[in-house]
Amino acid sequence: MLGYFGPAGTFTHQALRTISAEDAVAFASVREALEAVREGQLLGAVVPIENSVEGGVSATLDELIAGEPLAIRREIVIAVEFGLYVRPGTQLHEVREVLTHGHAAAQCRDWLALMVPQATVTEAGSTAGAAAEVARPESRYDAAVCARVAGQLYGLTELAYQIEDNPGAVTRFVEVGLAGSVPERTGADKTTLVAYMREDHAGALLEILEQFAVRGVNLSRIESRPTKTTLGSYCFSIDVEGHLDDKRVAEALEGLHRVCPRVHFLGSYPRADGRRPAVGYGSTDEEFDAAAEWVASLGG
Numbered sequence: 239m240l241g242y243f244g245p246a247g248t249f250t251h252q253a254l255r256t257i258s259a260e261d262a263v264a265f266a267s268v269r270e271a272l273e274a275v276r277e278g279q280l281l282g283a284v285v286p287i288e289n290s291v292e293g294g295v296s297a298t299l300d301e302l303i304a305g306e307p308l309a310i311r312r313e314i315v316i317a318v319e320f321g322l323y324v325r326p327g328t329q330l331h332e333v334r335e336v337l338t339h340g341h342a343a344a345q346c347r348d349w350l351a352l353m354v355p356q357a358t359v360t361e362a363g364s365t366a367g368a369a370a371e372v373a374r375p376e377s378r379y380d381a382a383v384c385a386r387v388a389g390q391l392y393g394l395t396e397l398a399y400q401i402e403d404n405p406g407a408v409t410r411f412v413e414v415g416l417a418g419s420v421p422e423r424t425g426a427d428k429t430t431l432v433a434y435m436r437e438d439h440a441g442a443l444l445e446i447l448e449q450f451a452v453r454g455v456n457l458s459r460i461e462s463r464p465t466k467t468t469l470g471s472y473c474f475s476i477d478v479e480g481h482l483d484d485k486r487v488a489e490a491l492e493g494l495h496r497v498c499p500r501v502h503f504l505g506s507y508p509r510a511d512g513r514r515p516a517v518g519y520g521s522t523d524e525e526f527d528a529a530a531e532w533v534a535s536l537g538g
């Protein structure tokens with residue numbers, strides 16, 4: 239069975255529904271969902287990882303870095319549209335307390351400031367959790383910013399829809415399982431990894447980037463995250479275009495292993511958009527093989 243960052247009605251739940259119609263278990267936090275995968279209670283879990291407006295979801299990136307190895311085996315990208323939902327009867331001018339997930343608040347900041355300037359916005363665990371809370375008659379919160387399905391599910395009234403400041407925003411979710419088997423290469427894949435930087439070393443970040451650049455590997459995301467040991471100590475969470483079975487990617491990983499004190503491989507998996515990377519000259523598998531054969535032949 240799969241788990242997801244819930245409760246029912248979250249955007250993560252919607253993402254999960256695009257890949258599975260079977261029953262799934264909701265968890266109140268990304269940590270709890272991933273912990274259940276680590277403990278073997280679930281086949282996998284769907285969690286948010288990146289938003290086109292807000293960037294990486296730090297709770298997920300941090301959880302993937304910490305603890306027992308987990309691996310991403312699929313990505314799901316969905317459009318996110320938000321609405322403002324209240325208990326039946328509440329009018330817009332009566333909304334004083336808004337509850338929602340931090341990413342939703344950030345994506346609707348301008349609209350909320352303009353349309354409910356009198357309101358205070360409080361962060362909830364999730365958008366659907368906020369809707370469930372607002373649905374309680376005695377709740378101190380007047381409105382939730384959430385998906386339309388969540389508003390409906392918890393019996394709320396829609397005061398406004400598509401209140402996001404950046405129309406067309408998408409969120410990327412990943413299905414995570416125990417590390418071990420890597421999905422087969424499709425030719426349109428992504429690989430996620432975490433590289434730790436050598437400390438007190440000039441050019442350490444450049445050294446990491448070089449490993450990809452010289453092998454023609456394009457990056458689709460790179461974010462620094464604190465290692466949580468000392469102030470100023472960082473690692474990099476990176477998505478690259480390609481699969482572990484692509485020679486250029488495998489060689490880049492070997493290079494990282496030589497120049498970084500620690501590298502975590504977090505999975506190779508098919509891209510949601512099916513886009514194949516443009517592999518520049520000198521970076522195809524055939525060219526890597528031909529080069530290796532040539533070097534092997536030199537000794538006679």
Ligand SMILES: O=C(O)C(=O)Cc1ccccc1
Nearest residue numbers: 248249250339341342364365
């Ligand atoms: O709270 C939710 O519904 C989530 O799944 C997390 C989230 C919040 C805002 C945008 C995308 C995902």
